[in-house]
Amino acid sequence: MTNLDAHSPPSERLPEIIRRLRLAHPDACCALQHRTPWELLVATILSAQCTDERVNKVTPALFERFPTPRAFADAERSEIEEAIRSTGFYRNKARHIQEVAQIVAYEYDGKVPADMATLLKLPGVARKTANVVLGVAFEIADGIVVDTHVKRLVTRLGLVKAKDPKKIEQELIAITPREDWIDLAHLLIFHGRRVCKARKPDCTACTLNDLCPSSELNPT
DNA sequence: ATCCCGAGGG
DNA sequence: CCCTCTGGAT
The missing domain is CATH 1.10.1670.10 (Helix-hairpin-Helix base-excision DNA repair enzymes (C-terminal))
Incomplete structure (x- = not known):
């Protein structure tokens, strides 16, 4: 030594x-409960200024109600807002999640992009969120x-x-x-x-x- | 720099 | 009451 x-x-x-x-x-390790890259992306958007414990409290019901990106894309915004309200910033988060869901569902065939440049184009996604998704869901160390x-x-x-x-x-x-x-x-x-x-x-x-x-x- | 926003701790 | 919690857009 x-x-x-x-x-x-x-x-x-x-x-x-x-x-x-x-x-x-x-x-x-990443404490956000998730089964897929999509669920991790949603959970990470929800985690802004909010404990992961609180995010984990809302995501099981959220993903049961909206099982796919398309389900989020076609949902009533107010229903998403209500489901995530306790995580704070719920109007912005619901809007971002739904806009991201529409892009993922209708432009990327339901698949979360696995590269930094594409992730950063998504509304509400900056380097912190993109690095979490790339690192945890795809094991890509881009940043x-x-x-x-x-x-x-x-x-x-x-x-x-x-x-x-x-x-x-x-x-x-x-x-x-x-x-x-x-x-x-x-x-x-x-x-x-x-x-x-x-x-x-x-x-x-x-x-x-x-x-x-x-x-x-x-x-x- | 400011706004969005709710819940829990001290 | 004030501060903090896996931020991002304007």
């Missing part, structure tokens, strides 16, 4: 950070998911300087082996939920505290 500390370069700390997070969170947890943790860890999610993603890509792109986000998200929480981070229990410039245990 070398003498890594909280102020070692990001590229040197990152492999050790990933190694320890894998040990701490061997169960890290790195940067959500609120990933942003908070990599900022606290001093792994990136940028504040804009797109720039953060580019900085992460530059220092992360591609084979870790998909796992990294899941590991950070699990760690963010359980330990490095937004309000009251539990630095004492954190497996990364000696590598973190923001740890309350380290001198600044």
Whole structure:
């Protein structure tokens, strides 16, 4: 073991950070319930500013009522809104889901596109959502998911300087082996939920505290 | 920068 | 009350 500390370069700390997070969170994975790429795409749109737990509460009934993209496409908008209301932003989310469903059903033969450029054309789908679908449903590492947890943790860890999610993603890509792109986000998200929480981070229990410039245990 | 939006925690 | 939760469009 070398003498890594909280102020070692990001590229040197990152492999050790990933190694320890894998040990701490061997169960890290996408927590959104889904059976198909389509269901994952819908669940991911619903997950904006909403816990995955709450998304999982509405999706079983949602996918029973609307089993296919075509069913969503031809539905009454208000019925979709009602089914997803508790996830917040329900009017925008219902509109996006229905518009995406119409495109998927009638332009892509019911299949979710498996490439970044096509996904990004869908209304309500930007890099975060596209990266989740590509990584989890298709096992394609085209980029790195940067959500609120990933942003908070990599900022606290001093792994990136940028504040804009797109720039953060580019900085992460530059220092992360591609084979870790998909796992990294899941590991950070699990760690963010359980330990490095937004309000009251539990630095004492954190497996990364000696590598973190923001740890309350380290001198600044 | 602001809006969309509901639910739960502190 | 205020903050946060796997954001995206205007």
